[in-house]
Amino acid sequence: MNDADVSKQIQQMVRFILQEAEEKANEIHVSAEEEFNIEKLRLVEAEKKKIRQEYERKDKQVQIRKKIEYSMQLNASRIKVLQAQDDLVNSMKEAASKELLQVSRDHHLYKRLLKDLIVQCLLRLKEPAVLLRCRKDDLFLVESILCSAKEEYAEKANVLQPEIIIDSVHLPPAPTHHNAHGPYCSGGVVVASRDGKIVCENTLDARLDVAFQKKLPQIRKQLFGVVAA
Template identity: 85%
Template sequence: MNDTDVSKQIQQMVRFIRQEAEEKANEISVSAEEEFNIEKLQLVEAEKKKIRQEYEKKEKQVEIRKKIEYSMQLNASRIKVLQAQDDVVNEMKEAASKELLNVSRDHHSYRHLLQELIVQSLVRLKEPAVLLRCRKEDVHLVESVLDTAKAEYAAKVHVHAPEIFIDHVHLPPAPHHHNAHGPFCSGGVVLASRDGKIVCENTLDARLDVAFRKKLPEIRKSLFGRVAA
């Protein structure tokens, strides 16, 4: 084989190697591009997923804030309604309290009421000796019914008539515009055992408080209807 043939063979081998190298390079390029596209797609999908999760998280936070805001507004509305109802009920009680002042103005009926209040208090205390406290302006009326009240009590419970001592300390007077914020009493009596351990508060104001507490559910139902739970 001469030099020319050797040269041709070498050139053919070079071309073959170059061709294989180019084909291999193309394969590597195509493979690299495919891997790049796959990785890029994965990154894009990962980012999309992250964005969706972030959006869903914020959407839930907004929904929670809406529910909290709605609940706060609802509670505030309920409180306003309850406050308005309480105002109406308190106004009603104040009106009833003012009406009590008329009770003691009719001396004939008030005298009889004082006697009943004293008897009722004696029945509750069941003490042989009691201390009675009343308003200063009611002392003469109380004194006028004291014997009758003791006799009525004694006959009712079958005991000896008790001793009743009128306290020199009096209950506050009826409310007036100049002492509207001070202590007051619309009438009635307070009886206590001599040692002061047992007290029966039978004033008109105390009886109004008791009656109002007992009747409050009925009053609310009558004024505002049945409240939904």
């Protein structure tokens, strides 16, 4: 084999080696490209998942805050409604309290009422001796009907007439503009056993409180359509 043939063979071998190297390089490039795309896709999906999770977490926080805010506003509205209802009910009671003051101004009617209130107390206590307390302004009226009250009680209870001692301490006077926030009494009496262990409060204000509390569910139902718990 001459030099030309050897050179030709060498060139063929070189081309073959180069071609094989290029093919191998292409394979490596394609494989690397595929791995890159797979890894890129994995990273992108992982990042998308992370973003979705973060969005869901923040959205959940927003929804929770909205629910809390809604609940707070709802509670505040309910409190305002209840307060308005209480104000209306209390204004009715205040109006009724003012009407009570008219009762004691009709002396004939009030005198008969005082007698009935005293008899009620005696029937409730059923004591042989009691202590009676009234307003200073009512002292004359109370003294004038005391005997008839004792007689009526004795007849109804079928007992001897009780001893009734009028207390030297009086109930507070009727409310006035000058004493709007102090203790007051619109009328009536308080009767107690001699030892003070049993007390029957039969003032007009006490009776109004009892009647008002008893009728309160009915009042609320008529005014607001619901019965308060």
